Amino acid sequence: MIDLLKNRTTIRSYSSEDVSDELLNEVLEAGVRASTTGNMQVYSIVVTRDNERKKALAPFHFNQPMVVNAPVTLTFCADFNRFNKWCKHRNAEPGYDNFLSFMTAAIDALLVAQTVCVAAEAKGLGICYLGTTTYLADKIIDFLKLPKGVVPVTTVTLGFPADQPKQVDRLPLEAIVHQEEYTDYTKEAIDSLYKEKESLPENKVFVEENGKETLAQVFTDVRYKKADNEHFSTVLLEVLRKQGFLN
């Protein structure tokens, strides 16, 4: 099983084979066994399967084709709404309308999301995360009719793989792991840790195609730009306020 984790790749292209309700439920049942703060389970999962609804959802993920092409799209949400309602019906006064509680619920949602993904891969399915969820959370909230207390944090597309792509690079483990204390990165350490990544033919092509001098510039100038990040930060904080997590 650890080999399954080590050898996995993200799947962006799906076969026409559907995912049965039975299989989806088995994967979701495994997911909800992930750790959850105080066993509160402060998350929800919204399933999008209907073709018309997939088409309508796609723009809120910048029209990434996986949303329409995958048989199933799952939106994982931080959710204190259900828990708060339970409290109110049980003569208990919830105090979860704050930023710490949002983080608690977001952590719950993300641990479940990743467990669902591992379970799906164990069953031969392929998955792709959509990072766009935190960019257009306001639009997704309207589309999925998420009430106060609920914020979408990530989205996963799911289906049987149409192909088996080559595994992409990762930094060496010593770039990521610190022993006992954080060791900050010198210029020499950065050069050494990013050397292999920067030397890969596919990354060199990527720099060239984007007309940049360095791979880092593809990120800062093309893919994840300061102005976009700042704009969507304002939107996301407004979402947290509106959904009742910044009191």
Add this chain to the structure above:
Amino acid sequence: MIDLLKNRTTIRSYSSEDVSDELLNEVLEAGVRASTTGNMQVYSIVVTRDNERKKALAPFHFNQPMVVNAPVTLTFCADFNRFNKWCKHRNAEPGYDNFLSFMTAAIDALLVAQTVCVAAEAKGLGICYLGTTTYLADKIIDFLKLPKGVVPVTTVTLGFPADQPKQVDRLPLEAIVHQEEYTDYTKEAIDSLYKEKESLPENKVFVEENGKETLAQVFTDVRYKKADNEHFSTVLLEVLRKQGFLN
């Protein structure tokens, strides 16, 4: 493998058997294969193994005994510091000092954390998440010497299980999963979905031991109190500001 996910339990009591560097590295290597936004890998993992350092770390997790008793404690951090340094040494201007970027990095860190946990369990290890990381992030930052751009988001203790506890309850899947749109919860739905949980002998004992009328009150009045949540929300937002994620 899906049975492993379905049958797992959190392990809070560890045997005296150590976790070898080889085993830990194997588990971490599997972890870093989790999905990461744009393959940026904007996270770090700090390993605490030294006995004196475990004792010193424990108060920042409210002295939960797992920190001292587990052979390994892993702190998973949202980390744009390494990426920003790479950009600066490559003539690229990073724009990741904002809330969206914090969420991107936190998501990366949490998907890796959960994959490390699954890999560990596949190897016969047991794990426990410590939700206290977001409460005392400021203290953990000092202790682990985390620079600007780095925020701890969760902590996992790891070791061979000393016992095999009974699996705890979960809400039925229909409490968590919504088809196409979010269906808000009526009083009747709450009653029905929480009925089994509230009827369990261990949860009834829990209510009694805490001198409360309802299980929900144990959460609101004892375990996760409004005043604490508000206090630690202020601390956590100040941590984000200080670590450079609220510009």
